[in-house]
Amino acid sequence: MTDRITPYKTAAEYIREQIKGQTPLVGVVLGSGLGSLADKIENPTVIPYKQIPGFPESTAIGHKGNLIFGDLAGKKVIAMQGRFHYYEGYTMQQVTFPIRVMKLLGISYLFVSNAAGGINLNYSIGDLMIIKDHINLLPNPLIGPNMDEFGPRFPDMTRPYDPALRKLARETAASMGLKLQEGVYIGCTGPCYETPAEYKFFRTIGSDVVGMSTVPEIIVARHCDIPCFGMSVVTDLAHDDMPDDYQTDGDLIVKAADAATCKMTALFEKMIEQL
Amino acid sequence: MYFSDYQTAAAFIKERIGQRQPCVGIVLGSGLGALADAIEEPIVLPYKEIPNFPVSTAIGHKGNLICGTIAGHCVLAMQGRFHFYEGYTMQQVTFPMRVMKVMGIETLFVSNAAGGLNPGYKVGDLMMIKDHINMLPNPLIGKNMEEFGPRFPDMTRPYDPELRKLAREIAARVGIDLKEGVYYGDTGPTYETPAEYKFKFIAGADAVGMSTVPEVIVARHCGMRVFGVSVISNEAHGDFSDDYVNDGDDVVEAANAASKNMIKLFTELIRTL
Numbered sequence: 001m002t003d004r005i006t007p008y009k010t011a012a013e014y015i016r017e018q019i020k021g022q023t024p025l026v027g028v029v030l031g032s033g034l035g036s037l038a039d040k041i042e043n044p045t046v047i048p049y050k051q052i053p054g055f056p057e058s059t060a061i062g063h064k065g066n067l068i069f070g071d072l073a074g075k076k077v078i079a080m081q082g083r084f085h086y087y088e089g090y091t092m093q094q095v096t097f098p099i100r101v102m103k104l105l106g107i108s109y110l111f112v113s114n115a116a117g118g119i120n121l122n123y124s125i126g127d128l129m130i131i132k133d134h135i136n137l138l139p140n141p142l143i144g145p146n147m148d149e150f151g152p153r154f155p156d157m158t159r160p161y162d163p164a165l166r167k168l169a170r171e172t173a174a175s176m177g178l179k180l181q182e183g184v185y186i187g188c189t190g191p192c193y194e195t196p197a198e199y200k201f202f203r204t205i206g207s208d209v210v211g212m213s214t215v216p217e218i219i220v221a222r223h224c225d226i227p228c229f230g231m232s233v234v235t236d237l238a239h240d241d242m243p244d245d246y247q248t249d250g251d252l253i254v255k256a257a258d259a260a261t262c263k264m265t266a267l268f269e270k271m272i273e274q275l
Numbered sequence: 276m277y278f279s280d281y282q283t284a285a286a287f288i289k290e291r292i293g294q295r296q297p298c299v300g301i302v303l304g305s306g307l308g309a310l311a312d313a314i315e316e317p318i319v320l321p322y323k324e325i326p327n328f329p330v331s332t333a334i335g336h337k338g339n340l341i342c343g344t345i346a347g348h349c350v351l352a353m354q355g356r357f358h359f360y361e362g363y364t365m366q367q368v369t370f371p372m373r374v375m376k377v378m379g380i381e382t383l384f385v386s387n388a389a390g391g392l393n394p395g396y397k398v399g400d401l402m403m404i405k406d407h408i409n410m411l412p413n414p415l416i417g418k419n420m421e422e423f424g425p426r427f428p429d430m431t432r433p434y435d436p437e438l439r440k441l442a443r444e445i446a447a448r449v450g451i452d453l454k455e456g457v458y459y460g461d462t463g464p465t466y467e468t469p470a471e472y473k474f475k476f477i478a479g480a481d482a483v484g485m486s487t488v489p490e491v492i493v494a495r496h497c498g499m500r501v502f503g504v505s506v507i508s509n510e511a512h513g514d515f516s517d518d519y520v521n522d523g524d525d526v527v528e529a530a531n532a533a534s535k536n537m538i539k540l541f542t543e544l545i546r547t548l
Contacts (some may be wrong), residue, residue: 051378133470140462144362184470205474219465 004121005149007054008097012104015078016067019069024078025109026272027226029217031083032115033233033261037268038081043185050081055101056094057262058082060105061224067098073273078102080202086215087191092141096220100150103224109165109275110221111268115211115257116232117194119202121185122194123234128264131161131230134215135207137188141216142223151223162227167222172270178263183208185232187215199238205213209234229271233260276366278422278545280327284370285377287326288351292342295518297351298548300375301489301541302497304356304387304506309534310541311354314343320453322355329357329367329376329417335501340371342373351380359484360464365414372524373423376497382548383494383540387482390467393456394478398534401441401540404434404503407488408480410461414489415496424496433491438502438544445543451536456481458505460488472511482507502544505534 030037051064058065065082067087072079084095099110119128127232146153166182172181185204188194190212194202202210209232221228239246295318297477303310311317322328322338330338339354357368372383377536389402398404419426439455446453459480467475467483475483482505 006336052375133468135468135474136465140360140463140465143360143462153464155465157465157471160468161348206470209476223465 003161004147005248008100008104011052011054011101015047015067015069015101015105017047022069022076023067023106024076024102025275026067026075026077027078027099027107027109027110028077029083029112030079030081031112031113031213032235033168033257033264034113034268035081035218036261037072038068038079038263039069040269041072041077041079044068044070050085054097056084056090056097057193058084061266066233073269075272075275078105078107083213084218086107086189086216092132092139092143092216095216096141099206099217099220100224103150103221103226107127107226110217110226110228111272112214112228112230112231113264113268114211114214114230114232115235116185116211118237119199120181121183121184124256125232125234125237125253126242127181128259128267129183129209129232129234130181131167131185131214131232132166132182133184134160135184135186135205135217136215137186138215151225153204155219155223157219157222160222160228164238165227165229168274169231169267172274173267176266176270178267181208181234185230186210186248190214196239204239214261230269231264233257233264254257276327276370277372278395278420281370281373281377283326284328286396288320288340288342288374288377291320292533295342295349297342297349297378297380298541299348299350299382299384299545301350301352302356302383303352304385304486310356310538311341311352313408313538313542314341314352316347317341317343327370328371329363332415337391344484346542348545348548350545351375351378355408356486356490359411359489360485362459363448365412367487367528368489370416372490372493372499374498376423376494376499380499382500382502384544385487385488385490385501385503386541387458387484387487387505388508389458390472391482391507392459392472393454393481396481396510398452398507400454400507401451401533401536402456402458402505402507403439404458404487405439405455406507407433407458407460407491408478409488409492410459411458414493418521424498428492428496429490430495433495433501434503435500438500441491441547442544445540449539449543451540453540454481456501458487459483459528461485464506468515476511499533504537506537523540
């Protein structure tokens with residue numbers, strides 16, 4: 001049997017060399033809404049994905065593909081600028097490769113963000129939602145022989161999103177006067193957006209927002225026991241009973257999303273400060 | 276897989292078991308290996324000796340075919356099954372069912388350990404499977420093998436009504452509390468999140484597990500009668516306590532504790548065949 005952990009170790013060793021043996025406290029996946037957090041990282045070491053052995057390469061146009069190591073709010077962080085989505089054609093092993101590499105680099109927390117479609121009828125465009133739980137409708141990234149070096153064959157998923165980090169987020173948001181939603185993220189492959197019938201289905205089974213990322217990363221992070229925090233920015237709204245003349249106001253969405261991303265960036269920074 | 280791959284495996288097994296003609300195939304699921312000990316005059320065939328057979332890797336799973344007698348009837352039992360989450364293809368997962376069919380076996384008994392979704396279920400309960408919801412990839416995807424069955428198999432009665440009726444009667448007679456419900460087949464290997472438990476219950480399922488459904492689909496495709504029982508090995512909670520953890524060892528333990536009733540039920544049901 002080939003040594004399946006070697007590619008992860010090789011990538012981690014390369015990165016460790018670039019960051020001079022320092023240990024990041026937090027791994028951050030800069031999804032939609034968090035891009036500007038990258039600009040706040042001080043003393044940055046920028047490592048393009050294509051230089052890291054074994055790393056998948058981002059193919060999506062306009063997507064950056066860098067690992068950024070540095071200081072954020074006084075803490076060492078390693079941030080992924082650009083993630084890998086299953087709908088792009090990557091295998092689940094590729095999608096989740098960076099998470100295991102960050103585990104080997106010694107991160108103690110994983111923070112992820114995404115843009116998601118609102119399903120909960122009480123949500124508005126621009127709302128921020130703490131992910132309290134998820135429903136996975138993507139292929140499970142742990143299918144295949146288990147890698148005991150990372151975790152158990154049958155990982156518990158009772159608390160995929162760390163209750164203490166969620167509490168910290170609620171308290172931090174309250175101190176900043178930020179209103180947060182808290183709900184269930186349903187992860188689908190995409191790349192189609194949902195039909196009205198699919199929106200209705202997802203609402204019926206208990207989800208609040210829908211997106212095409214995050215869940216594989218969380219499953220692999222929880223498998224190797226990393227406490228996770230996730231946040232969605234609601235960028236469009238689902239209606240399964242849209243009037244015939246309903247049209248999405250693109251400008252409104254962009255404005256609301258921009259405002260939300262400022263808030264999310266500030267919240268993540270303040271939370272990381274307290275870790 | 277070609278038809279000849281199944282034939283080769285079947286011929287090898289037939290040669291090893293001599294004059295015996297099993298009338299039922301049995302898949303012994305998680306922690307239910309004890310039923311194997313109830314098989315009289317066993318002939319044990321390790322999977323690795325059987326041509327084209329996949330080899331089992333799961334923890335606590337043995338990898339043997341056992342041919343012998345239960346309640347006066349010849350059976351062929353799988354000690355250890357193949358799960359999709361282990362990385363096998365669906366063709367590998369369901370390979371043994373078609374080998375059984377080629378050997379002339381017309382009835383399949385399956386067991387598994389499953390998480391309870393129905394709030395009325397307790398750890399150690401036995402649930403007769405009356406129906407399933409398949410959320411695994413369908414094992415019949417690909418070119419249809421006409422030798423086994425039709426392109427579009429009917430799934431109106433995946434679990435044989437006559438066998439279920441017999442099982443209910445037996446359970447009542449010997450004093451086993453037998454639930455009856457819907458099994459939701461998912462890939463795993465992660466256990467469900469609380470939101471996923473809720474979803475699956477809303478969808479109409481009573482128990483959730485990571486096996487069985489592919490085997491049943493392939494068995495029904497080739498016209499085998501199927502009977503299935505789940506051992507409820509953990510309970511779903513809408514709200515989990517702060518210190519709650521899913522534990523694989525607990526699953527195995529609960530399955531072992533329930534295996535006595537399981538063996539009794541299967542034995543008496545085989546007696547009626």
